[in-house]
Amino acid sequence: MNIATNNGLAVILGGGNGIGEATARLMQARGWQTAIADKDAEAADRVATDLGATGFEVDISSEASVAALASQVETTLGPVSALVVAAAVFQDIVPTEDLETEVWERILHTNLTGSFLANRIFGKAMLARRRGSIVNIASIAALGSMPAEAYGTSKAAVVHMTQNFAGEWGRSGIRVNAVSPGSTLVSRVARRLQTGRYASDPGDFTALGRIVQPNEVAEAIEFLASERASAITGVNLVVDAGWQVASTWSQFGGVRPAREPE
Ligand SMILES: NC(=O)c1ccc[n+]([C@@H]2O[C@H](COP(=O)([O-])OP(=O)(O)OC[C@H]3O[C@@H](n4cnc5c(N)ncnc54)[C@H](O)[C@@H]3O)[C@@H](O)[C@H]2O)c1
Numbered sequence: 001m002n003i004a005t006n007n008g009l010a011v012i013l014g015g016g017n018g019i020g021e022a023t024a025r026l027m028q029a030r031g032w033q034t035a036i037a038d039k040d041a042e043a044a045d046r047v048a049t050d051l052g053a054t055g056f057e058v059d060i061s062s063e064a065s066v067a068a069l070a071s072q073v074e075t076t077l078g079p080v081s082a083l084v085v086a087a088a089v090f091q092d093i094v095p096t097e098d099l100e101t102e103v104w105e106r107i108l109h110t111n112l113t114g115s116f117l118a119n120r121i122f123g124k125a126m127l128a129r130r131r132g133s134i135v136n137i138a139s140i141a142a143l144g145s146m147p148a149e150a151y152g153t154s155k156a157a158v159v160h161m162t163q164n165f166a167g168e169w170g171r172s173g174i175r176v177n178a179v180s181p182g183s184t185l186v187s188r189v190a191r192r193l194q195t196g197r198y199a200s201d202p203g204d205f206t207a208l209g210r211i212v213q214p215n216e217v218a219e220a221i222e223f224l225a226s227e228r229a230s231a232i233t234g235v236n237l238v239v240d241a242g243w244q245v246a247s248t249w250s251q252f253g254g255v256r257p258a259r260e261p262e
Contacts, residue, residue: 007032007226008081011073013060013118016043018186019137020086022214023221027082028053030222035073035080038087060087060114063121070121079129082225083122085115086137088154090188093147104150111154112161119165123174130173135224136162137217138180140240144247155180159236166234175233177224182240184212207242207255 010027014020016038024047028034034053038044041057048055054077059065073080089110091103115136126132138159141152159178166176183189183202189211192198203210220239223229238244242255249255 009033010082011035012084013037014087016040019214019217021047022218026218061110066117066121083134085118091151096149107150108154112157115158126174132174133225134176135221136178138178140182163234178236179220180238181217182212182243207246212241
């Protein structure tokens with residue numbers, strides 16, 4: 001789809017893999033200049049080289065690292081129009097009573113504090129220019145109960161933080177939105193599926209009867225980052241193939257199977 005060109009510079013945190021990588025590829029194709037930053041510097045460089053973009057190393061859980069990235073990007077590439085925060089860490093399924101404090105704190109620190117640092121540091125530079133757009137990646141784990149206690153809590157807080165920042169910065173020209181993907185077929189998830197780490201196929205529990213593809217999440221992210229979403233701020237756009245609407249059908253035996261053509 002050919003939409004807008006000259007969208008400006010987008011920084012994608014966690015752009016070396018998965019949804020972040022798909023977003024970097026889509027944004028570059030849509031006329032954005034992209035800066036791809038990841039803790040996995042090799043992955044960031046691989047994607048950047050592929051796109052003719054610039055790769056950076058960053059650890060979003062470190063204030064010094066995020067601040068260094070913001071200044072490095074601004075010095076080498078210029079002012080940032082859009083920030084996408086797709087970096088996150090995940091948790092293994094364990095009974096809540098056995099969840100270690102260290103795991104809880106590490107996940108909260110990276111996913112929540114890391115998102116806060118990125119929003120605050122890049123947002124401050126956007127405020128100075130009274131222009132910018134931020135998209136935080138949350139999750140359907142923020143919206144329902146599932147065995148991802150620390151991860152889900154971190155993502156619910158990211159949605160709340162997004163709403164707060166959107167309210168506070170709107171009149172200064174900054175939009176802040178969230179995207180909550182459902183189970184999305186990135187290579188990390190594909191590996192889990194192959195090794196039987198899910199009890200069943202996540203696609204079985206969606207209205208559309210399938211898992212989400214990374215580029216489908218990237219479409220929502222790029223839309224919210226762009227001027228096409230100029231009146232949208234503070235929303236949490238769910239991209240879940242209908243997981244939310246299907247979940248309440250379980251007591252009726254699940255969503256209706258496809259109708260046979262007449
Ligand atoms: N894939 C899914 O099913 C799914 C579902 C809901 C939400 N999400 C969210 O989407 C986003 C992307 O997830 P994904 O599935 O593409 O994962 P992924 O593992 O494929 O990519 C995540 C990237 O973040 C990077 N990263 C991790 N910690 C970092 C840190 N401290 N600093 C900088 N980079 C760091 C990793 O190196 C990796 O490149 C995450 O916020 C995740 O919570 C994913």
